[in-house]
Amino acid sequence: MESRGSNPLCQLSVEELRRRTSMKWRQYPDDVLPVWVAEMDVPLAEPIKRALADALDLGDTGYPAGPAYAEALDEFATKRWGWHVEPAHTAIVPDVMLGIVEMLKLVTGPGDAVVVNSPVYQPFYLFVEHMDRRIVEAPLGCDHRLDLEATEAAFLRAREGGRPAAYLLCSPHNPTGTVHTEAELSAVTRLANAHGVRVVADEIHAPIVLPGATHVPYLSVPGAERAFSLMSASKAWNLAGLKAALAIAGPEALGDLARMPEEVGHGPSHLGAIAHAAALRHGGDWLDALLTGLDENRHLLTTLLAERLPGIVYRPPEGTFLAWLDCRALGLGDDPAQTFLDRGRVALTSNQGFGTGGEGYARLNLATSPDLLREAVKRMAAAV
Ligand SMILES: Cc1ncc(COP(=O)(O)O)c(C=O)c1O
Numbered sequence: 001m002e003s004r005g006s007n008p009l010c011q012l013s014v015e016e017l018r019r020r021t022s023m024k025w026r027q028y029p030d031d032v033l034p035v036w037v038a039e040m041d042v043p044l045a046e047p048i049k050r051a052l053a054d055a056l057d058l059g060d061t062g063y064p065a066g067p068a069y070a071e072a073l074d075e076f077a078t079k080r081w082g083w084h085v086e087p088a089h090t091a092i093v094p095d096v097m098l099g100i101v102e103m104l105k106l107v108t109g110p111g112d113a114v115v116v117n118s119p120v121y122q123p124f125y126l127f128v129e130h131m132d133r134r135i136v137e138a139p140l141g142c143d144h145r146l147d148l149e150a151t152e153a154a155f156l157r158a159r160e161g162g163r164p165a166a167y168l169l170c171s172p173h174n175p176t177g178t179v180h181t182e183a184e185l186s187a188v189t190r191l192a193n194a195h196g197v198r199v200v201a202d203e204i205h206a207p208i209v210l211p212g213a214t215h216v217p218y219l220s221v222p223g224a225e226r227a228f229s230l231m232s233a234s235k236a237w238n239l240a241g242l243k244a245a246l247a248i249a250g251p252e253a254l255g256d257l258a259r260m261p262e263e264v265g266h267g268p269s270h271l272g273a274i275a276h277a278a279a280l281r282h283g284g285d286w287l288d289a290l291l292t293g294l295d296e297n298r299h300l301l302t303t304l305l306a307e308r309l310p311g312i313v314y315r316p317p318e319g320t321f322l323a324w325l326d327c328r329a330l331g332l333g334d335d336p337a338q339t340f341l342d343r344g345r346v347a348l349t350s351n352q353g354f355g356t357g358g359e360g361y362a363r364l365n366l367a368t369s370p371d372l373l374r375e376a377v378k379r380m381a382a383a384v
Contacts, residue, residue, distance in 0.1 A: 094267030118355030177317020244272030344383030
């Protein structure tokens with residue numbers, strides 16, 4: 001194994017990881033190496049462990065209360081992005097996807113449209129369709145960036161007949177790892193306002209932005225006053241099992257947020273809120289070590305693919321820990337992840353469900369040790 005050092009990605013052996021009972025390590029048999037779902041192969045950061053241990057010692061396992069999570073997010077956002085989160089403009093929700101559903105319910109009704117930039121995180125389709133809204137796609141450009149013309153065309157289609165419509169922005173973007181620039185976000189804001197489309201920004205990956213890019217919080221963009229954002233520490237500190245997220249309203253969306261039913265706030269876990277607050281308040285050094293490790297991994301993947309799978313087109317992500325691999329030149333058909341799994345015993349995320357533009361791609365999770373990343377690419381190469 002690599003020397004452990006302070007890289008959170010180099011702390012756990014594959015034997016330890018296989019003892020985990022969460023989705024990443026349990027979905028497939030033990031001969032499959034999992035580099036799929038967005039869980040990270042890291043131990044829990046010490047400050048989070050301490051906060052949870054203190055709560056357990058006290059039996060502090062009741063219902064969530066108070067602004068501690070929102071205040072911690074404010075401290076983090078002010079320090080990292082120079083952006084102030086007003087705790088009174090937030091509401092606690094069970095997780096980011098359920099928060100998105102609630103925000104969409106506030107501004108659209110059944111049958112209304114929700115615009116997404118395909119290819120995009122597949123639950124966007126599942127949750128939106130499950131709540132009887134229609135998806136309208138505005139595909140990303142082939143450079144993986146927002147295509148303003150396609151977005152405007154989608155806004156027009158979404159608003160046909162004068163119906164309300166929303167735009168579910170993924171920022172940073174899963175699966176491409178695109179970090180949207182301030183200019184791109186401003187342009188999107190102008191279009192949304194011109195066409196009367198309400199914006200809901202999923203910013204779950206916001207703390208995971210790698211050297212060379214900067215996250216611009218959507219609500220900090222002038223003109224985004226009627227928008228909502230969803231944030232949590234879930235991706236950056238691997239807390240998906242400790243449910244709690246925050247919905248944040250722009251100043252002109254406060255009246256809408258106030259209409260969110262009180263019972264939504266009963267869904268998150270108190271231990272989740274404690275963990276997320278500890279991550280945001282005290283987990284900065286750990287996050288920086290993680291970002292260094294992810295930066296190394298995204299470059300290592302460039303080298304490994306050049307050596308073993310030069311047919312794959314890979315644009316290293318600017319943010320997130322996801323690599324969106326264009327495998328079309330390998331001749332593996334629409335769903336290369338299936339071939340990698342069947343023949344190489346390595347599980348990437350299939351593009352199925354990511355929408356238009358995903359065909360021939362597979363998503364690889366970089367949040368693992370360099371050793372396991374090498375092993376993953378070796379298995380992929382053996383499959384072709
Ligand atoms: C863009 C995006 N949104 C939401 C989620 C899920 O968040 P939660 O578990 O808080 O619903 C993920 C998980 O990978 C994600 O990548």
